[in-house]
Amino acid sequence: MDxxxxxxxxxxxxxxxATEGGELLGAGKALDTAASGRIAKAMxxxxxxxxxxxxxxxxAPDGVDFARVLVIGVGKAEAxxxxxxxxxxxxxxKRVLTSGSEKLVLQPDALPSVxxxxxxxxxxxxxxxxxxxxxxYRTKLKPEQKPTLxxxxxxxxxxxxxxxxxxxxxxxxxxxxxxxxxVSEPPNVLYPESFAERLRDLETIGVEVEILEPAAMEKLGMxxxxxxxxxxxxxxxxxxxxxxxxxxxKAKPIALVGKGVTFDTxxxxxxxxxxxxxxxGDMGGAAAVAGAMKAIALxxxxxxxxxxxxxxxxxxxxNAQRPGDIVNTMSGQTIEVLNTDAEGRLILADAVWYxxxxxxxxxxxxxxxxTGAVIVALGHENAGMFSNDEDLVHAITSAxxxxxxxxxxxxxxxxxxxxIDTPNADMKNIAGxxxxxxxxxxxxxxxxxxxxxxxxxxxxxGTAWKSGPYDDPISPSWATGYGVRLLNRLIANKYED
Numbered sequence: 001m002d003x004x005x006x007x008x009x010x011x012x013x014x015x016x017x018a019t020e021g022g023e024l025l026g027a028g029k030a031l032d033t034a035a036s037g038r039i040a041k042a043m044x045x046x047x048x049x050x051x052x053x054x055x056x057x058x059x060a061p062d063g064v065d066f067a068r069v070l071v072i073g074v075g076k077a078e079a080x081x082x083x084x085x086x087x088x089x090x091x092x093x094k095r096v097l098t099s100g101s102e103k104l105v106l107q108p109d110a111l112p113s114v115x116x117x118x119x120x121x122x123x124x125x126x127x128x129x130x131x132x133x134x135x136x137y138r139t140k141l142k143p144e145q146k147p148t149l150x151x152x153x154x155x156x157x158x159x160x161x162x163x164x165x166x167x168x169x170x171x172x173x174x175x176x177x178x179x180x181x182x183v184s185e186p187p188n189v190l191y192p193e194s195f196a197e198r199l200r201d202l203e204t205i206g207v208e209v210e211i212l213e214p215a216a217m218e219k220l221g222m223x224x225x226x227x228x229x230x231x232x233x234x235x236x237x238x239x240x241x242x243x244x245x246x247x248x249x250k251a252k253p254i255a256l257v258g259k260g261v262t263f264d265t266x267x268x269x270x271x272x273x274x275x276x277x278x279x280x281g282d283m284g285g286a287a288a289v290a291g292a293m294k295a296i297a298l299x300x301x302x303x304x305x306x307x308x309x310x311x312x313x314x315x316x317x318x319n320a321q322r323p324g325d326i327v328n329t330m331s332g333q334t335i336e337v338l339n340t341d342a343e344g345r346l347i348l349a350d351a352v353w354y355x356x357x358x359x360x361x362x363x364x365x366x367x368x369x370x371t372g373a374v375i376v377a378l379g380h381e382n383a384g385m386f387s388n389d390e391d392l393v394h395a396i397t398s399a400x401x402x403x404x405x406x407x408x409x410x411x412x413x414x415x416x417x418x419x420i421d422t423p424n425a426d427m428k429n430i431a432g433x434x435x436x437x438x439x440x441x442x443x444x445x446x447x448x449x450x451x452x453x454x455x456x457x458x459x460x461x462g463t464a465w466k467s468g469p470y471d472d473p474i475s476p477s478w479a480t481g482y483g484v485r486l487l488n489r490l491i492a493n494k495y496e497d
Contacts, residue, residue: 016069087473259282351366
């Protein structure tokens with residue numbers, strides 16, 4: 001979809017803003033004046049209150065150069081931020097995407113906390129995100145189901161500033177779409193080897209990619225990662241992606257580590273059949289890391305960043321790992337595997353250690369669709385965050401708030417850590433009783449974080465994908481791409497030159 005910034009426009013459909021209370025902003029007021037008050041009259045007839053996402057669709061008003069005027073609420077003016085503008089634009093795109101119209105005109109206004117150039121850039125970003133579809137395998141779409149929208153024109157005076165920001169945002173959109181596509185792919189298409197090859201394509205934009213096969217991982221002592229993979233006919237891969245954008249090529253990078261279980265049956269500890277198809281998305285953490293690496297490379301971030309993803313398929317084959325097995329790890333610690341469905345923490349144990357051992361990062365963040373327990377605790381609104389570093393906590397929280405990818409910090413402590421002690425090995429991979437599931441998973445990963453390394457674990461099981469209808473116009477009902485924007489903003493705020 002083509003995004004253009006213009007100072008004036010006409011066409012079939014235009015979208016304008018209104019705030020809570022049904023107050024039209026500048027662009028809407030101008031259209032209403034030209035239409036001799038017909039737009040305001042339609043708003044009153046529809047009991048329009050200006051709530052975020054509320055829409056009045058005014059057809060063929062006399063006096064304006066548009067066949068349709070969409071009045072879309074942004075909520076309370078003092079609370080409306082850049083994300084409110086993105087969702088305003090997203091609602092407009094959703095209304096028009098398959099309507100038969102080929103062009104949409106967006107007329108954003110400045111808000112108390114959003115300058116007009118910033119509003120224009122956010123509008124463009126929201127329009128791009130809302131237009132995403134994963135139609136790769138849909139061969140029988142009816143004409144009315146196919147997108148017709150080809151161009152969005154954003155009308156404002158401050159074109160240069162808005163366009164400059166939008167060019168950077170376009171790189172972020174590419175990263176988000178990359179992550180969404182990966183999570184949406186079926187597991188017979190996306191498995192460890194094919195996932196790794198898709199990541200190799202990042203070399204074309206300047207990312208250094210290294211792929212380790214099982215023999216290399218075995219030599220490094222990655223028994224936990226390989227143990228998860230041993231029940232599948234699809235061999236594991238460990239992929240590192242390196243971006244050297246800092247002025248100091250020797251500066252220590254920030255490391256991003258992602259869980260990449262391309263399909264999770266639970267292994268011998270087999271999951272229930274209902275909903276198991278969603279386990280194609282159990283590589284959401286790896287997808288987020290890959291998307292973030294693409295975004296920072298496309299926008300040429302002035303930072304050194306490394307992404308490490310562990311890619312496995314967890315299957316109940318004849319050679320599958322058994323409950324009761326004890327495995328060695330790259331760190332030298334041993335793990336008693338009591339539940340083969342607590343596999344994400346096993347592959348992260350080796351991936352997190354590898355990232356520290358090889359790259360000596362200044363900080364490390366891992367992302368994983370780790371536990372169903374985090375959905376019980378936080379629903380689909382926040383990712384669970386665990387960390388050993390207060391500065392990193394603040395930086396991640398701020399980045400998440402700014403990008404509409406919020407996190408909520410959960411505790412770590414010695415009392416929780418004791419829950420994974422076992423007399424048979426250095427640790428076990430579950431607590432053995434259904435308590436504090438997300439915390440126990442984080443405590444497990446923490447045992448593989450070296451002393452002195454600032455670390456955060458993001459449990460994104462509730463945010464990487466969302467089943468069924470969802471009312472966020474800039475996010476599809478399945479793969480969200482959660483984590484790409486947060487990580488990109490974190491790097492821009494804290495780690496760039």
